[in-house]
Amino acid sequence: MTKPKLIYFDAPVSRGEECRLALHLAGVDFEDVRINPAAWPAMKEQTPYGGLPVLELPGKPALAHSNAILVLIGRRHGLHPADDFEAARHEGMMQHVETLRAVVSPTLRMEEAEKKAAREALVADFLPAWARAADRNLLNTPFFGGDTLQVVDLKLYLAVRWFIGGKVDHIPATIFANCPKLIAVHDAVRDHPGVRAWYARS
Numbered sequence: 001m002t003k004p005k006l007i008y009f010d011a012p013v014s015r016g017e018e019c020r021l022a023l024h025l026a027g028v029d030f031e032d033v034r035i036n037p038a039a040w041p042a043m044k045e046q047t048p049y050g051g052l053p054v055l056e057l058p059g060k061p062a063l064a065h066s067n068a069i070l071v072l073i074g075r076r077h078g079l080h081p082a083d084d085f086e087a088a089r090h091e092g093m094m095q096h097v098e099t100l101r102a103v104v105s106p107t108l109r110m111e112e113a114e115k116k117a118a119r120e121a122l123v124a125d126f127l128p129a130w131a132r133a134a135d136r137n138l139l140n141t142p143f144f145g146g147d148t149l150q151v152v153d154l155k156l157y158l159a160v161r162w163f164i165g166g167k168v169d170h171i172p173a174t175i176f177a178n179c180p181k182l183i184a185v186h187d188a189v190r191d192h193p194g195v196r197a198w199y200a201r202s
């Protein structure tokens, strides 16, 4: 292996896409390996914890869990705070995004009636509470740490983008409308030149 390899499903979403964006913004020349879902069952037990993304670096064992990957990239390339307390604060917010995914993701596999009921319950309670907690921990603007984009912002961006596009059935696109700081992070990441460059690539 001559260059880093980021392995994820062939979709521009979630944990894999935030790691791809981090590598791109860090200026790392990486191999963007995209797995067909049909190939996944045979691969699953070969990954460190049975999930993707996985980052492979020359001479190192495979690294998994999106937050570990993001923190490593962030630390090495100035996209994560050097101050240990501020870094931990960022990691707390990154864990908050993982909590959101852990609660919402099971609904992806539900049949329609069960999915509708589960998501309506999330809209009534969990999602607004999650967003309020995110918003009150956003002490700076436009990014979580102030003026510069860091890996936590990529994670928040992917999480917010998931919902506000209006493509998650039974969850209104306005679900985070009362959380202006959360929306501001999303918009600032979306409009960041490096992020725009990633999506403009052919």
Ligand SMILES: N[C@@H](CCC(=O)N[C@@H](CS)C(=O)NCC(=O)O)C(=O)O
Residues within 6 Å of the ligand: 014, 015, 016, 044, 050, 051, 052, 053, 064, 065, 066, 067, 098
């Ligand atoms: N804690 C892990 C979760 C990994 C995870 O569950 N990834 C999903 C895709 S976003 C996956 O691999 N799903 C397929 C499976 O679990 O078999 C992380 O943060 O990377």
